[in-house]
Amino acid sequence: MDDLKGVFNEHKIAYFSMEIGLSNDIPTYAGGLGVLAGDTIRSSADLNLPIIALTLVSKKGFFNQHFDENGWQIESYEEWDPSKYAELLEPEINLKIENRNVKVKAWLYKYYSFTKEMIPILFLDTDFEENEPKDREITHYLYGGDEKYRLKQEIVLGMGGARMIDALELDIRKYHMNEGHSSLLTLELLHNYNMDGEKVRNLCVFTTHTPVKAGHDTFPYTLVEELFGDNEDIELLKKYSDSDKLDMTRLALNLSDYVNGVAKRHREISKQMFPGYEINTITNGVHTYNWTCSHFKQLYDEFVPGWAAEPELLVRASNIPYGRVWEAHNKAKKDLIDYVNEKTGKDMDYETLTIGFSRRAAEYKRHSFIFTDLERLKKVNYKGNLQFIFAGKAHPRDEAGKKIIQNIFGYIKELEGQIKIAYLEDYDMELASKMVSGVDIWLNTPMRPYEASGTSGMKAAHNGVINFSVLDGWWIEGWIEGVTGWSIGPKSYEYSSEDKIAKQEIDDFYNKLEYIIIPTYYERRNDWIKMMSNSISMIAYYFNTHRMMRRYVTEAYL
Numbered sequence: 001m002d003d004l005k006g007v008f009n010e011h012k013i014a015y016f017s018m019e020i021g022l023s024n025d026i027p028t029y030a031g032g033l034g035v036l037a038g039d040t041i042r043s044s045a046d047l048n049l050p051i052i053a054l055t056l057v058s059k060k061g062f063f064n065q066h067f068d069e070n071g072w073q074i075e076s077y078e079e080w081d082p083s084k085y086a087e088l089l090e091p092e093i094n095l096k097i098e099n100r101n102v103k104v105k106a107w108l109y110k111y112y113s114f115t116k117e118m119i120p121i122l123f124l125d126t127d128f129e130e131n132e133p134k135d136r137e138i139t140h141y142l143y144g145g146d147e148k149y150r151l152k153q154e155i156v157l158g159m160g161g162a163r164m165i166d167a168l169e170l171d172i173r174k175y176h177m178n179e180g181h182s183s184l185l186t187l188e189l190l191h192n193y194n195m196d197g198e199k200v201r202n203l204c205v206f207t208t209h210t211p212v213k214a215g216h217d218t219f220p221y222t223l224v225e226e227l228f229g230d231n232e233d234i235e236l237l238k239k240y241s242d243s244d245k246l247d248m249t250r251l252a253l254n255l256s257d258y259v260n261g262v263a264k265r266h267r268e269i270s271k272q273m274f275p276g277y278e279i280n281t282i283t284n285g286v287h288t289y290n291w292t293c294s295h296f297k298q299l300y301d302e303f304v305p306g307w308a309a310e311p312e313l314l315v316r317a318s319n320i321p322y323g324r325v326w327e328a329h330n331k332a333k334k335d336l337i338d339y340v341n342e343k344t345g346k347d348m349d350y351e352t353l354t355i356g357f358s359r360r361a362a363e364y365k366r367h368s369f370i371f372t373d374l375e376r377l378k379k380v381n382y383k384g385n386l387q388f389i390f391a392g393k394a395h396p397r398d399e400a401g402k403k404i405i406q407n408i409f410g411y412i413k414e415l416e417g418q419i420k421i422a423y424l425e426d427y428d429m430e431l432a433s434k435m436v437s438g439v440d441i442w443l444n445t446p447m448r449p450y451e452a453s454g455t456s457g458m459k460a461a462h463n464g465v466i467n468f469s470v471l472d473g474w475w476i477e478g479w480i481e482g483v484t485g486w487s488i489g490p491k492s493y494e495y496s497s498e499d500k501i502a503k504q505e506i507d508d509f510y511n512k513l514e515y516i517i518i519p520t521y522y523e524r525r526n527d528w529i530k531m532m533s534n535s536i537s538m539i540a541y542y543f544n545t546h547r548m549m550r551r552y553v554t555e556a557y558l
C-alpha cells in the first residue's frame with residue numbers, strides 16, 4: 001500500500017467511464033464514448049492533471065467483426081490479458097449482489113504521456129475463484145447480456161468503484177461520471193456522508209451524452225431490489241431518481257453540482273429532455289497528437305513547432321505551403337487506398353475523389369443515406385467520378401443494425417462496375433485513424449438531433465480532411481459554409497417536418513456533390529487545398545481534448 005501512495009499521491013479527480021479506449025490491444029471500448037474517455041486520459045496526462053480513471057476490465061472485450069458472403073456480420077471475441085499490461089492491486093472490496101458476496105479487485109494500468117506524466121487507470125475485475133461463476137462473468141463483456149447483467153455491471157462500476165477509492169485511501173475531491181452508467185457511486189457517497197445530499201452534490205460532476213430518451217439506462221425497482229436493495233437504499237434511489245423506476249441519468253442529475261452536455265446543441269436538447277436542471281456545455285474534442293497521421297505530424301513539426309503540447313498553435317496552419325499539405329494528404333490517401341485494395345480487391349485509385357463514412361450501425365446514423373436515389377447517385381458519379389469507403393460495427397444483439405450493414409453490401413453489388421464502394425471490416429481506433437486521414441471527404445448524415453456531438457469529423461479535420469455533414473452535434477459549431485466544409489440540409493434551428501427536412505437533406509447532398517464539391521476537387525484544386533488548410537486552422541486548433549480538459553478543470557472541477 002505504501003508504495004502505491006506515490007502513484008496515487010495527487011489524484012484528486014476520479015473519472016468513471018463504462019468504456020475507455022486506450023489502445024487497440026485493450027479492447028475495452030465500443031465506440032465514441034470510449035474513444036472520448038481515452039482521449040480525455042491522453043490529454044489529462046499531457047496536461048499533468050490530477051485524475052485517476054475507473055472502468056471495468058471487460059476481459060472478453062468488445063468483439064471483432066467479420067462478414068459472411070451475404071454481408072451478414074459475424075462476431076468473434078478475443079480475451080485480453082490484463083496481467084500483461086497492468087498490476088493487480090492488493091486491496092479488495094466486497095459487494096452484495098443477489099445476497100451473495102462479490103469480491104472486486106482492481107488492475108492498475110499506468111498511462112504515460114510523451115511528457116512522462118502518468119495517469120493511473122483502475123480496471124475493476126470480479127473474475128476471482130472466491131466468486132460464483134456467474135459473478136465472475138460480470139466484468140467480462142462490454143455492453144453484453146441483458147438488463148440484469150447491465151445493472152450488475154453498473155453496481156460494480158459505481159458502488160464498487162467508489163468503495164475501491166476508499167479502500168485505496170484516495171483523497172478524491174470530484175467524482176466525474178462520464179455518462180450515467182456509474183451513477184450508483186452517488187449511493188455509496190450518500191452512505192459515506194450520512195445521507196447528506198448537498199455534500200454529495202458538491203462532489204459530483206456529470207456529463208450526459210445521449211440526446212434520446214430511450215438511450216438513458218433505466219431499471220425497474222423490482223430488479224434493483226432483487227440485486228442489492230435493502231429498503232433504505234430503494235427509498236434513497238426513489239428520492240434522488242424517479243419514483244417508478246431507477247433512472248440513472250436522473251440520479252446523476254439530482255446529485256451533481258455540475259452537469260454538462262457535449263456540444264452546444266446537445267445542451268439545448270438536454271434541457272428540453274430534463275427541464276428544471278441547470279445544464280452547461282463543454283464541446284467534445286479529440287486528442288490532437290493521437291489522431292494526426294504520421295505525414296501531417298511531420299508537416300506540423302516543421303511548420304508549427306510545439307503543436308502537440310499546444311494544439312491551439314494549429315491556428316497558424318495556413319503557414320504551411322499548399323503543395324506540402326497536398327503532398328502529405330496524398331501520402332495518407334495512398335496508405336488507405338492500398339489498405340482497401342489489399343483487403344477488398346476493389347482496385348480503387350489514388351486520383352478519384354474519395355468519400356468516407358464510418359459509424360456504429362444505428363438507424364439514426366443513416367448509413368444508406370447516399371443510396372436514397374440510385375439514379376441520381378449514378379448521374380453525379382458519371383459527371384465526377386467518386387469512390388466510397390464504409391466501415392462500422394453493429395451491436396452483436398442488434399439485428400436491425402446488422403441489417404443496415406447488409407443493405408449496404410446489397411447496394412455495393414448493385415452498383416458494381418459503376419461506382420467503387422468498399423465496406424471495411426472491424427472498425428476500431430486503428431482503422432479509424434487510417435480512414436479519417438486517408439479520404440478526401442468525411443461524410444456524416446445523422447438524423448437530427450440524435451448526434452450529441454460526434455468526434456470522427458474532428459479527427460478528419462486534424463488531417464486536413466474536409467467535412468460534409470448534416471448540421472447536428474459539434475458540426476454546428478465547426479461549420480462555415482465553403483470555408484471549413486459543407487453542410488447537408490437546413491440549419492438546425494429552422495423548424496420543419498421530419499419528412500421535409502429529410503427531402504431537403506438528400507437534395508442538398510446530391511446538389512452540392514454535383515455542382516460544388518466535385519468541380520472544386522477536380523477543377524479548382526487550390527480552393528480545395530485552402531479548405532483543407534482551413535479545416536486544420538479553424539477546426540483542429542479548437543476541437544481537441546486539451547481545450548476540452550482545460551474547460552473541465554476551470555468550469556467543472558475547481
Ligand SMILES: *Cc1c(COP(=O)(O)O)cnc(C)c1O
Binds near residue numbers: 030033454455
Ligand atoms: C472516433 C471514433 C468513434 C466516434 O465517432 P463518431 O463521429 O462520434 O461516430 C467511434 N468509433 C471509433 C473506433 C472511433 O475511433
